[in-house]
Amino acid sequence: MDSAVSLKAGLVPLTTLHFSSNDLADIRAQLEKKQAEAPALFRHLPCVLDLSSLDPNLLTLADLQQLCRDCGLLPVAVRNAGNEWQAQAEALHLADLGKGTSRAAARQQDTQATDSGNETSPPARAVKIHTGNIRSGQQLYNDGDLIIFGMVSAGAEVLATGDIHIYGTLRGRALAGVKGDESAIIACQQFDPELVAIAGQYRLFEEQQEQRQQPVAVSLQDGTLNITSV
Amino acid sequence: MAKIIVVTSGKGGVGKTTTSAAFSTALAMKGHKTVVIDFDVGLRNLDLVMGCERRVVYDFVNVVQGEASLKQALIKDKRLPNLFVLPASQTRDKDALNPEGVEKVLNELSADFDYIVCDSPAGIEHGAHMALYYAEEAIIVTNPEVSSVRDSDRIIGILQSKSRLAEQGKSVKEHLLLTRYNPERVERGEMLSVQDVEEILAIPLLGVIPESEAVLKASNQGVPVVHDAESDAGQAYDDAVARYLGEDRPHRFLEKQKKGFLKRVFGG
Helix, strand or coil: CCCCCCCCCCCCCCEEEECCCCCHHHHHHHHHHHHHHCCCCCCCEEEEEECCCCCCCCCCHHHHHHHHHHCCEEEEEEECCCHHHHHHHHHCCCEECCCCCCHHHHHHHHHHHHHHCCCCCCCCCCEEEEECCECCCCEEEECCEEEEECCECCCCEEEECCCEEEEEEECCEEEECCCCCCCCCEEEEEECCCEEEECCEEEECCCCCHHHHCCEEEEEECCEEEEEEC | CCEEEEEECCCCCCCHHHHHHHHHHHHHHCCCCEEEEECCCCCCCHHHHCCCHHHCCCCHHHHHCCCCCHHHHCEECCCCCCEEEECCCCCCCHHHCCHHHHHHHHHHHHCCCCEEEEECCCCCCHHHHHHHHCCCEEEEEECCCHHHHHHHHHHHHHHHHHCHHHHCCCCCEEEEEEEEECHHHHHCCCCCCHHHHHHHHCCCEEEEEECCHHHHHHHHHCCCHHHCCCCHHHHHHHHHHHHHCCCCCCCCCCCCCCCCHHHHHHCC
16 A cells, blocks of 8 residues: 655756846836736746845735736745745745855955955865766756757757756757756757756747857857857 | 577657567568567557457456467467467556566567567557567667657667666667668668768668568468568568578668669650
8 A cells, every 4th residue: 555645855946036126116117017028937836936126115925926927927035035924925935045046146256256356266166077978768867967868859858957068969959057057058060959948047949040050059148148159 | 598589769750560560470480489469559450460360369458467478479370380469458547567577578479589679669658668668679779750750869869878788787689670761762862871961860671671662462361571581671671680690791772773674665
């Protein structure tokens, strides 16, 4: 007899909403515009609300949640919620995902580092080297960079918090910077993917690529994915 | 010690059973003592293609569960003295097979035979897993068609991660067998070419079997297609097995057949 319930840990992609205004009307206008662009995406889309740049004196979490729901989103959790937010989040049954990579926080850190004049190099990322092909249905993840000597088949998925380098053909999915590192890149020798993503910005490839047989690098600049032949 | 070969594909209907029958028959014809096992419990077909369906008394599941001895269940081929069939059970399901029981049967057969050919069921579930787990070599049967190629890719991944050899840090030797190949349709761009499939799957090509009327006829008559030495499919299987045994034979049936002068005049 199987047990009635089992607990499994897993990585599930979640959309995070960053806010740069405390004005609910502004937020609503922009969300509605985005919803109109991609109605299917917004249908019950679970999401995380990043509260780092919001002021609890100017708006309530309940209003924000209702606004999101009106636009088809399904807020399930909050991030970067300061103490002043905790009671509200709890009352609304929103999970607290703790401190994450918020743009504001990252910017603050950057400034601090420059201010103090410390030239500490960023900590080295762990590199995982995989020799062999990643076949359909297989998944490879590394907290750090990922180097693959082989191809990534259609239906396979490779994920890294840092860069992904593929010495072979990419036909499956490659997701770099999965924890929000926008400087992550994806490079491969032949480029025919189903999907590439950097720091949550993704692109699907329904049509065959012009760069199909060429070495290609993908990077994120100002929120858009740049795909360049190298 | 016998060599254990699994014939697998992921997708159904691509020619696993036809290949298992032809391959084991050709091995036996070339003088190797061979047994072919049907792992498709519940959807027993191999006995039909081998033409021994009326001689099944005990089956693989009976042996695995200790209800019959191997000697009782093995069916000797009518035409070749060194070829045996171990049929599947039609009344049970795939869960009737367990790794320990299968290993015991394979070990027992291994002492007696040169080659053990395992005809895998379609899918990637328990039945297919049982068929491939103990394999040392794998024949990946693929049709020149995108869904078949993707499923083959999936099954190669499983061979490389879940077979016994993979668990021991070794690897199963893979061979690509492209079946139901039609050069005319490839030329018209309706079918993937050998090169396309080789590029996607990146495993060595063992052979290409042309789409042939002889295959259906052979299955229905219960005579493995290699016995039909006149047919293109029979010759292609014979080539593939010769190549498997180390002979160097060029690939045939990759080009559209040019119609001869008489055929052009009289049709045909």
